[in-house]
Amino acid sequence: MPLDPDETADQRARRRELEAAGQLGLPEDALGLDEDEELLDAEPQAGAVTTEGRKPWRPSRPKPPKPTQPLPPTEPPAAVGPVVLVKSASDLKKLKNGTTYRWSPGFTLKAQLVLKGLKNITLEQPRIDGADESCIYVVNTQNLTIRGGSLTNSRRKSGLLTDGNTDGIVMIGVTCTGNSEHGVYLGTGSNDSFEIRDCILSSNDRCGLQLNAELGGDRTFRGGKIIGCTIRGNAKGQGAAMNLGSWQEGLLENCTIEGNQKGIVLWKGDGAQACKNVMIRGCRFKGNGSGDPIRFDGGSTGRLESNTVDRKPKAGGWTSNGKNQAPSGEF
Numbered sequence: 195m196p197l198d199p200d201e202t203a204d205q206r207a208r209r210r211e212l213e214a215a216g217q218l219g220l221p222e223d224a225l226g227l228d229e230d231e232e233l234l235d236a237e238p239q240a241g242a243v244t245t246e247g248r249k250p251w252r253p254s255r256p257k258p259p260k261p262t263q264p265l266p267p268t269e270p271p272a273a274v275g276p277v278v279l280v281k282s283a284s285d286l287k288k289l290k291n292g293t294t295y296r297w298s299p300g301f302t303l304k305a306q307l308v309l310k311g312l313k314n315i316t317l318e319q320p321r322i323d324g325a326d327e328s329c330i331y332v333v334n335t336q337n338l339t340i341r342g343g344s345l346t347n348s349r350r351k352s353g354l355l356t357d358g359n360t361d362g363i364v365m366i367g368v369t370c371t372g373n374s375e376h377g378v379y380l381g382t383g384s385n386d387s388f389e390i391r392d393c394i395l396s397s398n399d400r401c402g403l404q405l406n407a408e409l410g411g412d413r414t415f416r417g418g419k420i421i422g423c424t425i426r427g428n429a430k431g432q433g434a435a436m437n438l439g440s441w442q443e444g445l446l447e448n449c450t451i452e453g454n455q456k457g458i459v460l461w462k463g464d465g466a467q468a469c470k471n472v473m474i475r476g477c478r479f480k481g482n483g484s485g486d487p488i489r490f491d492g493g494s495t496g497r498l499e500s501n502t503v504d505r506k507p508k509a510g511g512w513t514s515n516g517k518n519q520a521p522s523g524e525f
Contacts, residue, residue, distance in 0.1 A: 275314070289315065297321055297343065306348075309335045319343040327351045329373070334358040344369040345377075352376040353398070361386045369394040370402075377402045377428065380415070388418040396426045400433035402454070407440045408464045414440040421447045429455035435482055439463020444472045457482035460494040460511070469494035474512075479503040488512070 275292040278285055281301050289295070289312060296318040306325040309315060310333045320343040322329035329345035332338060332354070345353030345368065353370030356363060356379070363380060370377035370393065377395035380388060380403075395402030402425040407413040418441065425435045434456035438444070440463040451457060457479055460469040474496055479487035480503075487503045490496060490511025498507075499515040506520040518525050 275316075280320075291315070294318060295320075306331055309333070309338060311335065313337060315339070316341065317343070320345070323347050324349065328353065328355040328379075329370075330354045332356040332360050332363070335360050337362040337364075339364040340366070340368050342367045344371070346370070346372050348373040348375070350374055352379040354378045356380050357382055361388075363388045363390075365390045365393055367392045369396075371396045371398065373398045375400045376404045376433070379404045379406070381406055382408045382413075386416050386418075388415065390418075390420045390423060392422045394424045394426075396424065396428065397430070398428045399431040400429060401435065401437050402426075402428040403436045403438075404433070405436075405438045405441055406463045407467070414442045414467045415444065416442045417444065419445045419447070420449060421445070423449045425449060425451045425454065427453045434459050437461065437463075438469060438472070440467040441469045441472055442467075443470070446472065446474045446477060448476045450478050451482060451487070452478070452480040454482045456485055457487035457489070460488075460490050460496060462492040462494070468492050469496065472496035473499065474501060475499040477501045 275294060277294045277296055279298055280286060280295050280303075281298045283303060283305065286295065286303070286307060289309060291312055292314045294316040297320050299319075302321040302323050304322075304324050306327050307320070307322060307330045309330065312335045314337045315335065316339045317330075318341050320330075320340060323344070323346045325348045327348060328351040329348050330340075330353070333356075335356075335358075338360075340354075351373070352375045353368075353373045354363075354365070354377075360382075365378070366389075375398070377398040378390065378393075379401075390403065403420070405415050405418075407415060420436075428435055432455075435451045435454035436458045438446075438458065438460045441460065446458075458474075460472060462468050469490070472495070474488065476499070479501065486507045487505055488498070488501075488507045494511050496512050497514070498512050498518050500517045500519075502519045504521065506518075506522060506525050514525055516524060
């Protein structure tokens with residue numbers, strides 16, 4: 195290699211060392227540089243070797259080491275209150291507030307379960323069959339949640355019956371079938387924030403679901419939700435798929451209502467207040483007797499959106515978004 199006239203003796207000696215090692219002019223990656231290490235614009239220090247296009251370099255700041263073990267998953271929130279595993283009727287004799295009662299897979303209660311004067315009770319996968327009266331009778335109880343399970347074949351009344359000052363009923367994925375009256379009857383006091391979701395209410399002698407505030411005056415049900423339920427084959431004796439009385443600002447959504455003696459009736463109930471502003475959306479009505487699939491009585495009002503019906507409801511009490519489907523077309 196020709197000599198550089200501007201090269202000092204020290205630089206020349208250093209260049210010869212690099213030539214002997216075979217490293218002069220190699221790219222950074224061949225010299226073992228990390229891709230994040232930088233070439234700096236600093237002035238070369240005494241004794242540093244420079245070539246055209248090359249700058250003195252130094253390593254960038256070291257990266258923090260990567261963890262060798264994955265972080266543990268986020269823990270689910272702890273269960274609220276103690277959990278009682280229900281293996282026999284004796285486990286249900288002294289119910290306590292703020293407690294979850296979880297049915298053992300091998301146990302079915304053959305008698306009525308009474309919840310009276312309680313708060314914040316959860317029943318998980320309850321199985322109650324053949325009770326003399328209702329499968330579950332709820333009185334003056336706040337915030338009852340029922341998850342899964344079945345309330346079947348009550349001999350004289352309903353799968354679930356509420357009375358007294360009972361608010362905050364939530365039922366998720368519950369089957370209520372074969373009861374001598376209603377699948378679910380929300381009565382006096384069950385007027386705020388009820389939710390019935392993904393339930394099967396079928397083959398009950400009266401309604402799949404009845405709302406009836408019963409106390410007269412201005413008693414109503416406010417803001418409840420009925421979502422994703424199947425209401426099928428009810429009212430063998432009398433009633434309808436659902437009798438919805440005194441319901442204010444309610445939502446009925448994505449339900450299947452078929453094969454009942456009658457469809458849905460929105461009415462005053464014994465509370466003497468008509469239903470107001472009930473939204474019925476995305477439901478499917480088929481084969482519910484010869485009357486209207488949906489009827490608004492006694493001054494009740496509601497809105498229909500994107501439902502499918504086998505007969506267009508008669509005018510009166512309802513408005514439509516124009517996307518409901520009947521055999522005659524949209525309405």
